[in-house]
Amino acid sequence: MANKLGTLAGPQLRGSALVVAWSSGFIGAELGARHAGPDTALTWRFLLTAVVLLPWALPAFAQFGRQEWLRQGVLALLCQSFxxxxxxxxADEGIPAGTSALIGSLQPALVVFLSTKGLKVSHLAGLALGTAGVALTAVGDLGAGVTVxxxxxxxxxxLSLSAGTLLQQRWPAPLLAQTLAVQALFSAAFFTVFTAGAGTLAPPMxxxxxTAVVWGVGAGIGGYGFYYLVTTRDGAARAxxxxxxxxxxxAVWAAAMFAQPIRLATVLGLLISAGAVFLLRTTSTARPG
Known part of the structure; x- marks a missing residue:
């Protein structure tokens, strides 16, 4: 599956696929928020994902030891569930998809800051630029009615994804498809117990x-598949x-699909954060996983 893609695809193609697949996840969150509560949407997304990936999960019951199950459980909680x-x-609270993605993009600076040897001034500048871009956009959103x-x-x-990324870089990884499948099982169990207890398990028919659930399954497998693939082959800092x-x-996708406005503060925030990309990508020497 994703392992075969990684063999055939070079770093540039893997990177492009990651950007497209990962951004589709924020669109999926917006779609889900329009039709059900987040707990219901995530439960059925992970249940369907677990079914699709079940053939890759079954061998893990014979191959994984207790330590590996524990590690995958921790990664599932940090990188997927939380x-x-x-x-x-x-998204359910009304944050625009583009802003949510921009806040998530602070993770590069944080991961590079924590996983790079010999930090330079440019690393600190990248962290400062990324934070400034997000802060500018967040202030604009607050003025438009988004809650703190x-x-x-x-x-x-x-922060949860950043912690999971750093742990994944340190821990030996099993096959990518197996990792995704096992983590989908953990997340499906986590959200099923949560929604059953809250009385929100029944899906709206x-x-x-x-459509939002199926979109989420595709975005999840593609996004996490390419994210773990790039992390494993090209390093956590690059991913x-x-x-x-x-x-x-x-932001462009959300404007086209949901008519969400692209405000001036959002554009300025994106441009400022883009400067962090060049600083971090050209000066990073991340420790190997």
Whole structure:
């Protein structure tokens, strides 16, 4: 699956696929927020994902030891359950998809800052630029009615993914398809228990909801598949830095699909954050995983 893609695709093609697939996840969160609560949408997204990837998960029951199951459980919570939970709840609170993607793009600076030997002034400048771009956009959103709580949810999602990325870089990884499949099982179980306890497990039987679920399955497998692929083959710093390119794609996509306005503050924030991409990509020497 994604492993074969990684063999055939070069770094540039892998990077382009990551940007497209990852930005589609924020569009999926917006779609889901329009048809159901975030817990219901995520539960059925992960249940369907787990079914699709089940053939790759079954061998893990014979191959994984206790330590590997524990590691995959931790990564599933950080990189999928908590991260997507924050993104979906932020969308439910009304945060624009482009802003959510831009806050998520702070992760490159944070990961590079924590995983690079011999930090230079340019690293600190990249972190400062990325933060300034996000702050400018966030101020504009607050003025347009977005709540502080929604911004905090998106920020918490970014921190969760950053922690998972750094752990994944340090831990030996099993086959990519197997990683995705096992983590989908963990996340499906996590959200099923949560929604069952909250009484929100039953899905709305509407075309819009199931379209959002299917979109989310494709975005999840493609986005995480290419994210883990680039992390494994090209390094965590490169994978995270490529995420700086997703906010612009997401903002344009959201404007076309949902008529979400692209405000001046958003454009300025994207341009400032884009400067961080060049600083971080040209000066990073990340430690190998």
């Amino acid at each position: 991260y997507l939970g924050g993104v979906f709840w932020a 709580f929604a911004l905090v949810l998106a920020l918490g999602a970014m 509407t075309t819009g909801f199931w 995270s830095t490529l995420l700086y390119l997703t906010p612009a794609a997401t």
